[in-house]
Amino acid sequence: MTHATWSKSAGLTVLEPLRDEPGPVLIALQALQEEFGYIPAEAIALVATFFNVSRADVHGVFTYYEDLRSTPPLANEIHICVAEACQAVGSRNLEQAVKTTYGEQVRDVFCFGNCALGPTVMVNGVLIGRATPAKIAAAIK
Amino acid sequence: MIATKVYVPGDSAAVSVGADEVALEIAKLAKAANIEIEIIRNGTRGALWLEPLVEVQIAEKRIGYGPVKVEDVEGLFEEHFLQGASHPLSINSVDELPWFAEQDRVTFKRVGLNDPLSMSEYEAHGGLNGLRRALKMSSDEIAAEILESGLRGRGGAGFPAGIKWKTVQDTQSDIKYLCCNADEGDSGTFADRILIEGDPFTLIEGMVIAAIAVGATKGIVYVRSEYPAAIAKLKAAIAIADEYGLLGKSVLGSHFEFTLKVRSGAGSYVCGEETAMLESIEGKRGVVRSKPPLPAISGLFGKPTVINNVLTFSSVPAIISEGASSYKSRGVGRSLGTQVFQLGGNVKRGGIVETGFGITLHDLVSGFGGGTLSGKPVKAVQIGGPLGAYFPTQSFDLSMDYESLLAAGGMLGHGGVVVFDTEVDLAIQAKFAMEFCAIESCGKCTPCRLGSTRGAETIQEIIDGRNVSANKKLLLDLCEVMTDGSLCAMGGLTPMPVKSAMINFPSDFEDRLAAKT
Ligand SMILES: Cc1cc2nc3c(=O)[nH]c(=O)nc-3n(C[C@H](O)[C@H](O)[C@H](O)COP(=O)(O)O)c2cc1C
Ligand code: SF4
Numbered sequence: 001m002t003h004a005t006w007s008k009s010a011g012l013t014v015l016e017p018l019r020d021e022p023g024p025v026l027i028a029l030q031a032l033q034e035e036f037g038y039i040p041a042e043a044i045a046l047v048a049t050f051f052n053v054s055r056a057d058v059h060g061v062f063t064y065y066e067d068l069r070s071t072p073p074l075a076n077e078i079h080i081c082v083a084e085a086c087q088a089v090g091s092r093n094l095e096q097a098v099k100t101t102y103g104e105q106v107r108d109v110f111c112f113g114n115c116a117l118g119p120t121v122m123v124n125g126v127l128i129g130r131a132t133p134a135k136i137a138a139a140i141k
Numbered sequence: 142m143i144a145t146k147v148y149v150p151g152d153s154a155a156v157s158v159g160a161d162e163v164a165l166e167i168a169k170l171a172k173a174a175n176i177e178i179e180i181i182r183n184g185t186r187g188a189l190w191l192e193p194l195v196e197v198q199i200a201e202k203r204i205g206y207g208p209v210k211v212e213d214v215e216g217l218f219e220e221h222f223l224q225g226a227s228h229p230l231s232i233n234s235v236d237e238l239p240w241f242a243e244q245d246r247v248t249f250k251r252v253g254l255n256d257p258l259s260m261s262e263y264e265a266h267g268g269l270n271g272l273r274r275a276l277k278m279s280s281d282e283i284a285a286e287i288l289e290s291g292l293r294g295r296g297g298a299g300f301p302a303g304i305k306w307k308t309v310q311d312t313q314s315d316i317k318y319l320c321c322n323a324d325e326g327d328s329g330t331f332a333d334r335i336l337i338e339g340d341p342f343t344l345i346e347g348m349v350i351a352a353i354a355v356g357a358t359k360g361i362v363y364v365r366s367e368y369p370a371a372i373a374k375l376k377a378a379i380a381i382a383d384e385y386g387l388l389g390k391s392v393l394g395s396h397f398e399f400t401l402k403v404r405s406g407a408g409s410y411v412c413g414e415e416t417a418m419l420e421s422i423e424g425k426r427g428v429v430r431s432k433p434p435l436p437a438i439s440g441l442f443g444k445p446t447v448i449n450n451v452l453t454f455s456s457v458p459a460i461i462s463e464g465a466s467s468y469k470s471r472g473v474g475r476s477l478g479t480q481v482f483q484l485g486g487n488v489k490r491g492g493i494v495e496t497g498f499g500i501t502l503h504d505l506v507s508g509f510g511g512g513t514l515s516g517k518p519v520k521a522v523q524i525g526g527p528l529g530a531y532f533p534t535q536s537f538d539l540s541m542d543y544e545s546l547l548a549a550g551g552m553l554g555h556g557g558v559v560v561f562d563t564e565v566d567l568a569i570q571a572k573f574a575m576e577f578c579a580i581e582s583c584g585k586c587t588p589c590r591l592g593s594t595r596g597a598e599t600i601q602e603i604i605d606g607r608n609v610s611a612n613k614k615l616l617l618d619l620c621e622v623m624t625d626g627s628l629c630a631m632g633g634l635t636p637m638p639v640k641s642a643m644i645n646f647p648s649d650f651e652d653r654l655a656a657k658t
Contacts, residue, residue, distance in 0.1 A: 022442060023424035030405060057425075064426040066408030069364050083328030083577075084523055084570070088486030088561045089514065110410060110527075110577070112367050113331035114154050115559065116189035116484060116491025125369070129157030 003037035003073070010035070015050050025061050029068055037073045074105045077141050079122040080131075082108045085115035094119050097099055097133050102140075126133050144177040146198035150253065151182030152338050153370040154331070159211060160193035167195070168212040170241075176223060184339020186253035187493030188240060199225040205235040215553045240490060240509060247463075247479045248456045249332075252339040258377055260385055262558060263342045265335055269387070271458030275350045276395050278461075283354035284310055287457065290465035291477030296322050296413075296450030297525070297554045297630070299543045300315065302457075305447060306435040309355040312445040319360035320422065320441060321353055324406055324413035326365065327526025327559030329485040332493060333451035336363070337371040340455075341378035342387075347454035349392055350461055352399040355447055360399060363418050365406040375403050410527075410581040414629050415448045417583060428583045428628045429629045450555070452481055473499035476542035486523075486559035487513045488521050503537035504558055517562040521570075521646065525554025525593060527577050528634035530641035550641055552634070567646035572600040574638040582631060588623045589632025595619060596639065606654030613643070613650060 004010055014035050018024045028047050033039050038072050044062060048055040080095050098121070099106050114120040117129035123139035149164040150156075171178045185192060191207035195217075204225040206217060213230060220228045232238050246252075255262035263269070267461055275283050287304025309317060321344065323590045325333040337344060348360050364372050379401050382388045390398050404410050404422055404626050412421045416430035419441050440446025456478065460468045469477040475496035482505055484491045489511035506512070506522055513519055521531045524541075530551030532539065539549055546553050561570075575596035596619050602612045620636035627633040 023422065025424035026421060027404070027424065030407060052388065060426055061424065068407060080330075084527060084573070085329040085485040085557075085559045087570075087573070088559055088565065089655070109367060110581075111326065111328045111330075111410075112153075113325060113334040114157055115329045115331055115486065115557070116488065117154055117158055117192070118486070120157065127153050127157040127370075129154060 004035050006036045006040050006043065008042065008046060011046050012050070015047065025053060025058055026065070029058075029062055029065075036070055038069045039095060041070065076102065077124055078102050078103045078106045078136065078140075079109040080106060081112055081114075081118065081120045083110040084105070084109070086118035086120055089118045091119040094121075094131060094133070098136060101133070144179040146181060147178050147198040148181050148183045148198070148203065149193060149225070150185045152185035152192075152253070152335060153368075154189050154335070155185050155192040155194070155475075156370075157596055158192055158208065162211045163193045163195065163209050163214060166211050170214060170218050171223075172429050174218065175331060178223065181256050183255055184253040184257050185335055185492075186235065186241070186489070187249065187494035188238075188333060191232065195222075196233070197223055197225055202234045203236065203352060205232045205238070206230040207232065209456060210482060231608065241507075245479055245497055246495045246496050247459050247468065247471075247483055248343075248452055249336065249340075249493060250459065251343060252336055252493075257339050258381060260342065260381060263340075267462065268342055268458075269346060269393075271461035272346050272350055272387075272393065275353055275461050275643060276393065276397075276463040280354045280356065283461065285352070286461060286465045290460045290468040291472070292453065292456055292460060292468070292477070293476070294450055295452035295456070295481070295541065297552075301398040302453050305437055305449070306351065306355050308435065309357070309445045309447050313443050316359065316444050318441040318444055318446040319348055319355075319356060319357045320415075320418065320446055321348060321360065321362040321451060321454055322413065322415065322448055322522070323362050323364040323368075323371070323451045324418060325368070325451070325555070326413040327529075327555050327557050329523065329559035330483050330526060330555045331485070332481045332483050332556065334368050334371050335493060336451055336455055337368075338374050341375050342373075342382065343455045343458055344451055345382050345387060346377060347457035348401065349387065349397075349399050350457050351447055351449070351454060351653050353392070353397050355445075355458055357447065358398050358400070360401040361404050361441070362401065362424055363404050363406060363412075363422060365413075366408055372403060372405055379403065410577075411583045411629075411631050414631065418448070419446070419631075426583075428585055429631075431628060436568065444523050449494070452555075471497035473497070473540065473542050474544055476544065478554050480541065480553070483555075483557045484510045484560070485557065487562045488560040497625040499540050500544040501537065502532065502539045502541060502558075505541060505558060506537070510558075510560060513560060513562040515562045515564075517564065519560055520563045520565050521567060522559045523559045523561070523570075523638065525552045526557050526636055527551075527574060528630055529554050529557075530637050531570060531643070531645060533645045536645075550644070551635070552637065567649040568600060568604050568641040571639040571642040572597050572604070574635055575600060578631060578635040586627045588626035589628075589635070592619055592623045592626075592632070593635060596623070600639075603650055604653065606652050609650075609652040609655075616643070
């Protein structure tokens with residue numbers, strides 16, 4: 001996934017089509033993140049002025065949702081399912097191994113809906129069932 | 142000669158174990174051998190243990206091979222799988238495999254059979270029959286038929302869909318909404334995802350029928366962001382439905398208007414709770430609302446709103462086309478119709494099992510599931526997601542229906558059944574339940590927000606063998622406070638996995654230090 005570089009004018013281009021949406025804050029933040037890969041502090045202020053809501057409100061929404069991030073994506077984004085169905089097939093050990101190897105790049109996720117083929121890991125948007133360290137390594141950039 | 146049809150699922154579960162590579166390899170080898178084939182990327186038929194399941198159309202039958210790895214494809218060609226020849230991976234006629242033949246597929250009748258985005262295939266397999274019949278009925282008659290069928294909400298709470306619809310129908314308003322809950326946050330559940338990826342028009346048709354019944358003109362499907370493939374498939378299906386006239390200003394040429402949009406979640410479990418979902422759709426923090434008012438009276442943007450789960454809406458077309466009496470002839474007691482069970486975790490044959498309510502836990506887990514994947518004995522089964530109870534094998538004669546599970550201290554939830562082998566430590570699972578609640582709590586109620594953290598600490602004390610009996614008592618007290626003092630089921634039901642673990646697996650909560658000495 002390649003992302004555009006943030007600028008205020010590029011941000012406005014993303015927000016413009018959402019002008020008439022009811023309750024636009026979350027979709028605006030999601031759209032910005034999709035475009036730029038993250039939500040810079042400046043973008044929060046932009047959303048607030050664009051939709052005429054308080055900055056505190058936008059910030060409140062931003063911090064509530066696990067998906068929304070304030071820093072650009074890393075070279076590799078590894079999301080590992082740590083919920084029960086994957087625990088039942090050894091995700092706790094896999095999680096430890098993956099975190100030891102990839103550290104910061106790993107994020108915990110609760111369920112990809114792949115519960116009959118766990119443990120499940122998503123590497124850079126690609127879903128891996130019956131995941132092993134070797135399968136994950138093969139998907140890393 | 143007509144090209145042989147070869148089905149290779151494009152469902153994300155199948156793709157997660159290599160279906161895309163298998164499809165490419167089949168195309169490549171067919172081309173090299175100059176054989177004309179048509180590869181259809183269907184959804185999954187739900188036998189996830191067989192994925193990637195490759196099927197070849199031979200006359201009226203679909204001959205299956207699975208699970209197929211890329212390395213197997215060459216051998217399949219050598220053994221003439223395109224003629225349906227035998228092979229170690231062959232399961233012969235897929236429909237005749239007991240795993241499928243013993244199911245009773247109603248809601249999942251079409252899921253995974255064909256190209257999910259082909260409207261002509263959809264219609265050829267009974268699609269739109271329900272809506273066509275609904276268009277000849279009055280809105281009262283539709284709601285009455287749904288009530289009569291006994292259909293209850295499949296998202297977790299099990300509330301009769303017909304009553305909810307009637308409330309919205311009876312509430313006057315300039316605009317009414319439908320919200321489909323596709324947040325599917327429970328670990329061990331994947332039926333919403335598989336249905337959306339494998340037969341999205343059924344969901345759309347069900348929502349259109351509901352819209353006609355209650356007088357709604359706008360609908361939203363809220364899909365969790367962890368399901369990017371489902372979001373993409375649903376958006377594509379909606380575009381086709383718009384084009385076809387199934388959605389839009391004039392549904393199938395009638396005077397009914399209904400438009401549908403997709404909204405993506407943003408990584409919050411509690412946004413599956415219906416009022417938190419409404420807040421999220423309104424662009425706010427996903428904090429649970431107090432009820433009343435009911436969403437049916439004052440829901441999205443303060444307007445009357447029907448909120449139903451994907452499986453609830455998707456059961457509607459079959460009920461309307463086949464009639465309520467056919468649907469309710471299945472099931473037991475007040476749990477009528479079929480339930481789409483989802484077998485996951487440490488299970489040999491996991492996937493979608495749709496049967497009438499009342500199948501025993503044994504028949505699900507040992508029968509369909511074939512026991513554990515690891516081959517070790519089953520120790521525990523968690524039913525109904527992260528807020529559901531852990532049951533031991535002594536409960537295997539339990540009838541899988543709303544009332545029996547409730548009576549046994551559990552709940553059906555969204556129908557997920559997660560199997561654990563003897564490696565599982567139920568004290569650790571109980572601690573996880575508390576930790577999950579602490580992470581996902583919306584923060585409104587103190588017992589949920591703080592009690593869960595205290596709960597996790599207390600269970601750790603028990604695991605570490607400190608003041609075990611005092612801590613067990615403390616934990617039970619804490620569970621009581623959470624049950625009584627929480628606004629929604631997040632805080633209110635987290636005690637269910639915890640207490641069921643303590644009651645059903647007491648040895649995992651014994652004093653571990655004392656046991657060692
Ligand atoms: C914490 C929590 C999470 C929930 N998650 C979901 C979910 O992911 N999907 C769902 O359909 N219902 C979920 N529910 C239940 C909904 O609040 C609601 O009852 C349901 O969407 C209504 O639809 P139904 O009557 O068709 O089941 C959840 C409830 C709670 C308390
Ligand atoms: S129980 Fe928990 S999740 Fe539910 S409203 Fe209270 S704080 Fe929020």
